[in-house]
Amino acid sequence: xxxxxxxxxxxxxxxxxxxxxxxxxxxxxxxxxxxxxxxxxxxxxxxxxxxxxxxxxxxxxxxxxxxxxxxxxxxxxxxxxxxxxxxxxxxxxxxxxxxxxxxxxxxxxxxxxxxxxxxxxxxxxxxxxxxxxxxxxxxxxxxxxxxxxxxxxxxxxxxxxxxxxxxxxxxxxxxxxxxxxxxxxxxxxxxxxxxxxxxxxxxxxxxxxxxxxxxxxxxxxxxxxxxxxxxxxxxxxxxxxxxxxxxxxxxxxxxxxxxxxxxxxxxxxxxxxxxxxxxxxxxxxxxxxxxxxxxxxxxxxxxxxxxxxxxxxxxxxxxxxxxxxxxxxxxxxxxxxxxxxxxxxxxxxxxxxxxxxxxxxxxxxxxxxxxxxxxxxxxxxxxxxxxxxxxxxxxxxxxxxxxxxxxxxxxxxxxxxxxxxxxxxxxxxxxxxxxxxxxxx
Amino acid sequence: xxxxxxxxxxxxxxxxxxxxxxxxxxxxxxxxxxxxxxxxxxxxxxxxxxxxxxxxxxxxxxxxxxxxxxxxxxxxxxxxxxxxxxxxxxxxxxxxxxxxxxxxxxxxxxxxxxxxxxxxxxxxxxxxxxxxxxxxxxxxxxxxxxxxxxxxxxxxxxxxxxxxxxxxxxxxxxxxxxxxxxxxxxxxxxxxxxxxxxxxxxxxxxxxxxxxxxxxxxxxxxxxxxxxxxxxxxxxxxxxxxxxxxxxxxxxxxxxxxxxxxxxxxxxxxxxxxxxxxxxxxxxxxxxxxxxxxxxxxxxxxxxxxxxxxxxxxxxxxxxxxxxxxxxxxxxxxxxxxxxxxxxxxxxxxxxxxxxxx
Numbered sequence: 001x002x003x004x005x006x007x008x009x010x011x012x013x014x015x016x017x018x019x020x021x022x023x024x025x026x027x028x029x030x031x032x033x034x035x036x037x038x039x040x041x042x043x044x045x046x047x048x049x050x051x052x053x054x055x056x057x058x059x060x061x062x063x064x065x066x067x068x069x070x071x072x073x074x075x076x077x078x079x080x081x082x083x084x085x086x087x088x089x090x091x092x093x094x095x096x097x098x099x100x101x102x103x104x105x106x107x108x109x110x111x112x113x114x115x116x117x118x119x120x121x122x123x124x125x126x127x128x129x130x131x132x133x134x135x136x137x138x139x140x141x142x143x144x145x146x147x148x149x150x151x152x153x154x155x156x157x158x159x160x161x162x163x164x165x166x167x168x169x170x171x172x173x174x175x176x177x178x179x180x181x182x183x184x185x186x187x188x189x190x191x192x193x194x195x196x197x198x199x200x201x202x203x204x205x206x207x208x209x210x211x212x213x214x215x216x217x218x219x220x221x222x223x224x225x226x227x228x229x230x231x232x233x234x235x236x237x238x239x240x241x242x243x244x245x246x247x248x249x250x251x252x253x254x255x256x257x258x259x260x261x262x263x264x265x266x267x268x269x270x271x272x273x274x275x276x277x278x279x280x281x282x283x284x285x286x287x288x289x290x291x292x293x294x295x296x297x298x299x300x301x302x303x304x305x306x307x308x309x310x311x312x313x314x315x316x317x318x319x320x321x322x323x324x325x326x327x328x329x330x331x332x333x334x335x336x337x338x339x340x341x342x343x344x345x346x347x348x349x350x351x352x353x354x355x356x357x358x359x360x361x362x363x364x365x366x367x368x369x370x371x372x373x374x375x376x377x378x379x380x381x382x383x384x385x386x387x388x389x390x391x392x393x394x395x396x397x398x399x400x401x402x403x404x405x406x407x408x409x410x411x412x413x414x415x416x417x418x419x420x421x422x423x424x425x426x427x428x429x430x431x432x433x434x435x436x437x438x439x440x441x
Numbered sequence: 442x443x444x445x446x447x448x449x450x451x452x453x454x455x456x457x458x459x460x461x462x463x464x465x466x467x468x469x470x471x472x473x474x475x476x477x478x479x480x481x482x483x484x485x486x487x488x489x490x491x492x493x494x495x496x497x498x499x500x501x502x503x504x505x506x507x508x509x510x511x512x513x514x515x516x517x518x519x520x521x522x523x524x525x526x527x528x529x530x531x532x533x534x535x536x537x538x539x540x541x542x543x544x545x546x547x548x549x550x551x552x553x554x555x556x557x558x559x560x561x562x563x564x565x566x567x568x569x570x571x572x573x574x575x576x577x578x579x580x581x582x583x584x585x586x587x588x589x590x591x592x593x594x595x596x597x598x599x600x601x602x603x604x605x606x607x608x609x610x611x612x613x614x615x616x617x618x619x620x621x622x623x624x625x626x627x628x629x630x631x632x633x634x635x636x637x638x639x640x641x642x643x644x645x646x647x648x649x650x651x652x653x654x655x656x657x658x659x660x661x662x663x664x665x666x667x668x669x670x671x672x673x674x675x676x677x678x679x680x681x682x683x684x685x686x687x688x689x690x691x692x693x694x695x696x697x698x699x700x701x702x703x704x705x706x707x708x709x710x711x712x713x714x715x716x717x718x719x720x721x722x723x724x725x726x727x728x729x730x731x732x733x734x735x736x737x738x739x740x741x742x743x744x745x746x747x748x749x750x751x752x753x754x755x756x757x758x759x760x761x762x763x764x765x766x767x768x769x770x771x772x773x774x775x776x777x778x779x780x781x782x783x784x785x786x787x788x789x790x791x792x793x794x795x796x797x798x799x
Contacts, residue, residue, distance in 0.1 A: 037756035077743065077755025082704050084759075086696060087491040087740060094487045109602045110698050113618035129600050180589050181703055182601030189599065208586070209703065419599050426536075426596065429607040429617065 028072040029065070029332060029343055031056070032092035034103045039079040040212070041236035044264055044317060045103070049075065050308035051321020052101075052328075054300045055292070059329060061299040066329055067336045069343055080236075082106040093118055098335075098349040099328060102128065105183045108141075115140035116431060121350040125324050126260060126283070130186060131419035133383030135354070138420065139435045142353050144327070145283055145375050145386040148233070149415060150407035151259050152176075152187035154281060154388050155231045156194050157405050158257065170199040175222055177242060177256075178233040180206035187233055187259075190412070203227060212238040219249040227251075232258040232280075239267035247274030254279060257390065265315040268393040278393045279401065283386060284323045284372035286398045288314030292322065292367030316398055319371075326366045331356055350435070354379060373404060379437040383416075385409050444792040460641055477630055481623040487744075489622050492737050497629040498690040500732040503716045504640050504725065505683025510714070511722035512644055513676035514656030515565050519558075519577040520684050520713045522584030525705030526554040527685025528692040529594045532603045536596060543608035543616055544628065547689040551682040557584070558681020565673050581710055588705065605698045616693045625694045632690060636683060641725050643679065652676055653723075715770050721782025730781040734769075738762060 035049030036042055056073040065071050074095070076088035085107030092100055100115070100122050102108040108128035115122050122141045124132070130149055132141035159174065160166045176191055178184030188204065195202040203225055205218050212234075222230060230251070232242050239262045246256050254277035258267070263280030271278070288294065293314050300306045301313055312318055335344040335352025344352070356377040363371050375384035387404035424430040446463045461467045481489055506520045530553035534546040561580035565573050588594060595601055607617030614620040615628055643649055651672045654662035663669050688705065696704070712735050720731020743758040753761075777783050 035755075037754075038759045075755060077759050079759050081708075082696060083495060084739075087743070090487045090490045091744060094485070105600070106602070106703055109600060109604070110696050113604070113698055117618055131599070180586075182589075185589075185601060186599070210582070210707070422598075423604070426598070427604055427606055427617075428539075429619070 027343060028070045029098055030072045030074070030096050031099060031328070032074045032076050032088065032095055032097040033101050034078050034085060034088050034107065035075045036078050036080045036103065038077065039081065040209075041080040043266055044236050044261065045080065047264065047308070047312060047315060047317035048103070048321040048324075050306065050312070051318040051323075052325040053321070054296045054306050054308065054313075055322050055325035055329070057305055058296045058299045061303070061305075062295060066332050067342055071332075078104065078107065080104050082110055086110055089114070093120065096345065098332070098344055098346050099123055101324070105129075112138070112141055113427065118346070120346040121353055123324075123328065123353065125327070127183070129423075131416055131423055133381065133385070133416050134420035135378070135382040136380045136433055137424050137430075138382065139433045140350060142377065142382045144356075144377060144382065144384045145373075146388060146407065147383055147385065147412065147416065148186035148259065149190045149412045150385045151281055151388065152190040152231065153194070153407045153412060154405045155257055156191070156198070158390050158402060159229050160198075161402065166198055172200045172228045173203060173225060174200050175203040175205050175225070175227040175230040176233060177205045177207065177218065177222075177230050179212070179235060179238055180208045183235065184233045187231070189415070191231075193411070205230075207234070207238055212236065213241050215241050215245045219245040219251065222251060223249050228255065230256045232256060232262045234258070235261045239264065240270045243268055243271040243275045243278050247271050253277045254392065257281065260388070263391065263398070264317045265398070273395060275393055276395045279390050280398075281388045282316065282391050282398070283388050284319055285370070285400075286314065286316045286319055286391070290368050290371055292326070292371075293319070295367060296322070323372060326363075326368060327356065327358065330358065330362060330366065353377065354382075354437075385412060444789065444795075460645060474634070478627075481626040486622060489626060491740050493626060494622070494629060494695045495691070496732055496736045497626070497633050498687055498695045499713070499716070499736060500633055500729055501636050501690060502684045502687035502713050503720065503728040503732045504637060505680045505687065506713050507717050507720075507722065507724070507728045508640060508644065508652070508683065509676050509680035510717055511724065512649060512656060513652040513673065515673065515676060516570065516574045517577040517680065518574050518707070518710050518714065519561060519580035519584070521705040521707065521709035522581040523554045523558050523681040523684035524688030524691060524709070525584055525588050526557045526681075527551060527688035528603065528705070529588065530554065530685065531689035531693060533594065535606065535608065539606070539608075542610060543693065544610065547632070547686060547693060550689045551685040554685020554688070555678040555682040558677045558684070559674050562674050562677025565677065566670060578707075581707055585706060603692055603698060605693050616697070618697060629690055629694050632686065636686060637725060640683070644725070648675065715766055718770055719766075719773055719780055721780030722778070724779065724782035726785060727780050727782025730785070734781070735766070738765065
């Protein structure tokens with residue numbers, strides 16, 4: 001009797017398990033997404049992860065997925081650690097993920113050489129290897145909508161606008177406050193070239209990763225140098241410290257401009273009133289006044305399925321997670337349309353990403369009208385070098401300050417191509433592009 | 442009953458000095474090696490890449506630190522820095538001389554780490570304990586700074602990263618993206634066996650005795666005729682050599698390209714130290730126990746627990762791992778300073794007298 005019961009329950013359990021696996025494999029698109037909800041960078045990692053997670057949950061709840069296929073969205077915790085990220089990559093591969101989203105420069109670099117072998121495209125949105133914008137060399141890597149080099153270029157344009165023209169830059173001192181890691185040092189060559197061109201003095205203020213929360217000596221130096229403008233290339237705990245120290249040291253906060261990763265609400269808020277006027281570059285709008293965000297609130301947050309607090313929905317980094325998710329969803333739609341398949345794989349996803357053409361109409365259709373500037377990916381341009389704008393913190397929320405600033409492509413693109421060529425030559429045996437070009441008209 | 446040396450007679454001195462004097466131990470080692478050889482062909486790619494490869498690569502560093510901390514009694518918090526030296530040295534060597542086989546360079550990169558290790562080991566002649574830990578911490582921070590700040594080290598790569606090029610052995614790719622995981626594993630395994638053999642011979646011989654004498658009381662050791670300068674610096678050199686080889690293995694065979702400045706951070710130094718403490722100071726087998734614990738526990742908890750139905754998110758697993766490692770380190774320091782290796786030894790001792798405990 002006992003044995004019979006046991007055997008029965010075992011069979012039931014086994015059949016449920018196998019049925020579950022079969023269902024998963026057949027009619028769902030698997031997507032494993034890296035996040036870091038722990039570690040020194042979790043302050044930036046949590047809102048981004050929440051935004052992406054909530055958008056896909058919303059699609060599943062509202063539309064039943066994309067094209068009638070559920071998105072099997074899964075998070076993989078990396079703690080911003082390369083070793084953990086490698087695990088997550090392997091996990092994604094084992095689960096047939098259609099896309100790898102590394103969310104750290106180190107993880108991107110570790111994955112790039114494997115992408116064309118494992119047939120998993122990589123999407124590093126506005127970070128990672130700048131040179132991977134060159135699609136002829138990196139057919140499997142996408143890093144739209146902008147590179148760090150474009151960001152530095154746009155920052156100098158903003159300074160020129162504020163000072164009243166590029167000729168006014170002569171003799172000014174412009175500083176780069178940066179994390180002393182490859183990510184932080186990326187803008188240096190562009191800023192050096194611009195300094196030579198416009199005659200301003202460039203000062204570098206590196207912040208060691210261990211010293212992110214202790215920048216008093218750096219800001220003392222900035223004061224001594226009488227620096228006019230500071231560009232902040234920071235991430236995680238470094239940003240709120242920079243804003244606070246700037247305010248404490250008497251540096252005018254509205255002359256401190258952060259890269260898009262230094263524009264979190266929680267980066268500016270801890271400084272209190274003193275943080276008013278802090279500026280950051282951005283490529284999408286903040287706030288919850290978009291149909292897509294309202295849908296997320298209605299279908300996910302109000303059902304208690306979100307990990308995010310309701311008042312955080314619509315904050316800058318949360319919206320960045322949503323922005324990323326909209327692009328990915330659009331690429332999945334493209335891939336479905338191109339191949340005619342409902343359940344796509346990594347190769348189809350690559351074609352979908354290459355066919356991306358985010359027009360204003362597409363943004364509006366995704367429930368995000370005027371949410372971000374339109375961009376278009378081509379076979380050779382996997383970045384698009386889109387426009388950014390400058391926003392300002394008013395003590396409670398981010399407010400748009402400038403019009404769109406278009407980076408000077410003619411300055412940046414040759415450098416990107418040069419770097420891509422250098423990558424291909426230093427990695428002996430780097431394959432020439434064989435993937436057919438996706439015609440995206 | 443099965444584990445007893447009754448009837449195994451030693452008829453000459455060589456037998457008596459053998460590392461594994463008991464026949465059962467020799468059989469055990471042979472079985473472990475055989476399993477290690479067939480393992481890559483039976484486990485999944487995921488296990489191979491996320492558990493076995495980092496285990497092998499890091500175990501060399503843990504043995505290295507164990508030589509310094511466990512056998513010589515000198516504490517070091519710079520292991521990750523020395524690993525980084527090995528990784529960068531290997532990268533520079535293989536980009537400057539691409540025609541020389543990468544395996545030779547991985548081994549040779551240990552010498553660069555050893556040289557740096559000796560330099561930072563100099564203060565150990567004057568200072569001990571906590572103060573030495575601080576001095577080696579300085580080494581860690583200096584090296585980490587150098588990895589980011591000296592562009593020559595990463596060939597002026599704008600991304601500041603090491604990109605592992607394709608290198609072959611007998612026409613088969615062993616590093617780079619196209620190399621098979623099984624091949625990488627076997628090469629790593631070869632290094633681990635070779636380095637373990639080297640370390641085990643060192644600590645069982647004259648040099649090892651002098652290290653242990655220094656550990657137990659350095660003034661007494663000096664009175665017995667051991668030159669402290671030589672013994673301590675040699676320990677630093679050998680330890681850093683192991684760390685260097687480990688670092689080269691870690692980047693070239695496991696990660697395959699990384700932002701090494703952030704990879705070889707203080708966090709890794711601490712993990713290696715914890716592995717030594719948890720595994721057992723002054724024990725070769727303990728080094729492997731400790732590494733297995735540090736490498737496998739997070740992965741098993743994060744991916745294994747959800748697979749058997751325990752709903753646990755990655756972030757929670759990450760925090761639980763920190764708590765377990767922290768708690769276990771404190772527990773072992775208080776209750777069993779010789780770590781998991783000591784438990785292993787007790788088990789063997791019990792087996793020897795089984796079934797008649799006394």
